[in-house]
Amino acid sequence: MSSSSQLVFRSDIESSPPAEVSGGPGLPSEFGRIGELTIEARKDPNDIRKWESLFNELERVHAEQSATVAKKSTMELLNQLTIKGYDALLSRFPNLSEYWKKWSIFEYKLRGNKSSIEILETAVEKVPYSIELWQDYLNALVLTYEKNDDEQKRFIRYRYEKALRLNGYNFNSHPLWDRILEFENSIEEASEVSLKLYLKLVRYPLYEYARYYKQFTNIYKKFKIKDLIPEKDLNHYVSQYNQKSYETLSIIEKSQIIDDYFQKIHNNTQQEVSSKWQFESTLTFHEFSLTYMGEINAAVDNWVNYLNYEIKAFDFSSKDGYEHVVSLFERALIPNCLDGKIWLKYVAFLNKIKLAEAEKFGLIKEVYNRSINNFVPLTENDLRSFYVKFLLKSDKVEVANEYLFDLIKLFSGTKNTKVYLKSQYIVSIRDLLNIWSKALDQSEYFNTLEKLVNNYFTEQESKSRKVHNESTDVYIPLKKGRIDKVYLNTLPNLLNDDSIPVVSVLYLQELLKRKNFLGIRRFFNKHHTEEVYKSSISFWKFYVEFEGFINFNITNLNAVMKHVKTETQLPKNAVDALIDIHYDIVNANLVDLYDTHDTSLLIQKDLETSDSPVQNSSLHTRLANNNYIIREVEEGKGSRGKNSASTSNREDLILKSFKSQNGHPGIIIEARPEITNRIMNPGNWISLVKPDVPPFPVFKNVEKANMPVNYPTI
């Protein structure tokens, strides 16, 4: 359960739960706890138990109402609530086939056969690879049709053909086949139609392959040999019997041929089944379930192994039979539909098949759409990035651009959305700018970046200033594809403190490409104290590498590093890594630097990277500059006019704070017993020549030793 509570879907951040019908207080009393339960389920839509209790309550109320003579309006409202409930759950988790079934049963009780079938019909449209649902659906169709209605018969055949096309190759599809064969037999024993079915069936490696073979051997003699065996194979047999045509074969010979032919097919199928069985037997979960998320995730490797086996066995030189692998993928994606990795595998497989480009594109796009929109939670970045790459590769720059823009809007948490998903947002911004760098003209791309960065800071200074003043020409000359100018103008509104460092670094890299070193340094001088860069690793990494590797200027590097070490809010390991780079540079160029530059880092590197705030002076300066507790103390002092805020004062404060926590971090003990006239202190030293006896020690704070410890309140 724990993993399912972290699922975030698009619907979660886009729409607030519809309040009208689901609202609790408006419901009449005979509805029991329906309203309350609805709200609860909506609030926590990943908890299947809440849905469960909602549906139970709905059913209970329904039974109660139908026992008494209920008002028509009451029943109608009940219907509406039920539909809304199931619809909400199943649009979130369409693969919960169990709930489709429950819904159809509920619908049957409520309104009868027809609407129940309608529900099942939607179900098989939404979940086309569920054997269970198809089985139920066909069952319902067969039960209700009129024997002599040809129109309906055709319709059922049309439906089951679809079911078989999608699921016929499924290892566990026997209930479906059984249902269909039963239907055909009820119309006519051993008909042409069932022959066609059997001819397929004996070749498919299914769990119950032997039974079908046996059934078939009972009836195949009733058919003509030319209907049973394709001409090519038949001719082969005919030539073996030294005949001209199959028509001249004797009945015994024909029978022998048929037996032999199907025996061979059967052996082949048997082999396939046994090789699949080693994988099939490891699969424990075939259905999606929220309750068993942990187990499903744990068993995903079994599916992956099976898929790998099938992909390896597949012959990529022809496209024949790829549907069978697809069928397996679709089966795997029923329980594992939230797993982005399997979707990606699926896409990779489709990509390798020999198909016409357009057809392949359609297939892959369909898979991407399904996975991104219906299944994979928003927290998975990879799938969405790959989709963008796929679109780019297929020259769909505009689509990709539009798609990313949509995502950025969704993730940024600005507009109607409620949640800010940072890492997804940053990834999308990167992807988008990557597209632009390819799609836009070089100079245009550069100008865009420059504008983005500069606007951001100037806009912060004066919010009133209008940004979009040029919209005369709608299109910009592009290398390939077109990007609407509107996008270029809206992006500034979607940038925030987290994305601006990303844009800035891209801008700086562009400057570097143009060898505009002056521009890079100007940018540094102008913006390096900006709050947004204080915690941006990539920004500082760029400057360290720029001064250290590209523009080898040790004075500047020292200055940059000093700022990094004392002013920034970077994580300590990032600062340590930058110090390490700095150290490597100094070390490698020692001969040139020794006389002219500050090379104290050679000695101090270990001190500078130490965890001890006392020894590592740059660490405690950095912490002192970025600690709000210290700032508050300092401001308090400043307001009392004792002394103005200075850096050294801050450092003293933080060192004092560390001292008061010495040995017991988190617990501040202000007063400790101390000897005031320690002989270690200068001035108190004892002469060994003079006969003076040192004075007795004088203590302070001794009485405070027994003071109760002030533990912080949590």
Place this chain on the structure above:
Amino acid sequence: MSSSYRPRGGFSQRGRPRQLGSPGPSYRNNQTSTYKPSSSSPSPQSQSSTYRPQGNRNGYHQQYNNRSNNNYSNYNSSNNNNSSNNNQEPQHSLWMGDLDPQWDETTILEIWKAVDEQPTSVKIKQDKLSQKPMYCFVSFATQQEVEKAINRNGLPIPGTTKSFKLNRASGSTNVQSNSSVIKRTGTVVTPRNEFSIFIGDIDQSVTEKDLFDIFNDKYPKQIIQVRIMVDLVTRISKGFGFARFINSEVMEKALSELNGTVVGGRALRLGQAANSTISATPTAEIKTAPGIKINHHPQSQPPLNQFTDPDNTTVIVKGLDSKFTENEVVQYFISYGDIISFKMSDDLASATIEYYLRSSAESALLLLNGLLIKNRRLTVNWGNKEKSYKKRKFAPLVYNSFGATPIRFDKTKKEKVEASMSRSSKSTVNDLNSIYTTKKLARDAILNE
């Protein structure tokens, strides 16, 4: 030893027929009533036990004959008893103090029945001056029941605001198993408060119950009583008292372990009570000169809590928000050591980080508390004992970081962790080179976010 008592056994055999009119009693409970020479009226507990149904007389005799030898010692101790306290308190009784003035004997009986003990009688002793009940004696059928009942000392009395204040009635103390052993072996009878310690520097606010709880927490069921001396006139604590233990071992343990315990803001000063015996434990004392002995007792430490427990390696950071990705927060914390688990709360406002080592957690707490990042104020605190950390089953195998840089156990494959743990102390040049390379790679990984 038993041989000397044989004649009395013979006497008991002869005495038996006198009670033949009543249904056969069980032997063990019967003896007190039968052999108490001065009992003109049977005491309550003997009455209740006398009428316990028994099979038949023959059966009784058989049983009696089989068991007679084993029971002489019991007989002996009860006989001694009678000589010392024949008129003060009844047999198998305990002292109960701190009574409500409203209570009478039946109320007290009800109280005991409510807690599932079955006292046979209650006798309230009146205060001579105020005529208010000050204490009472509660009698039980057997010594076992007394022992069981006395365990309730300090527990709340159901339905009232008071707690049980119990003690062994002075007469029944020598029925305790250990002291009766001493008697049987014929050693010198020791003074009553044999294993007592003196408690000094008691704060005015500290009650007897407070002290009892402290001792009882540390040595459950091994403390008999705690007394704080009060001024008779003003009823104000004199600031010292005594504690009595069941044996010398506990007493000495308490002397050494609890000395200096801070109660009510003052450190207790413990010493040996004047008349208590101390068994020979040379380790605890240093003989400076004949006749002078100094006991060295280490100062006791306050009990461990989530801030001080060395097993607590969990810190909780608060003040985050959606501006921080999990990876970013981890970067700040993993700088100080290997992380066993990292969990962000669902609203992204806080995170719980369990470190492998306490030292890492201490560094993180010290250096990251109060940090200002992206205009968010972080507070870092120790993990809560009940919620976020449990006592470690075993100490860490290694006290340094495993990898070239600290790693996250929950995101690293088990084999990789094990491989880095089993790194041998002897490193070849190749090993060192590979460590160097991994360090540089890790550096790049950190900088590439």
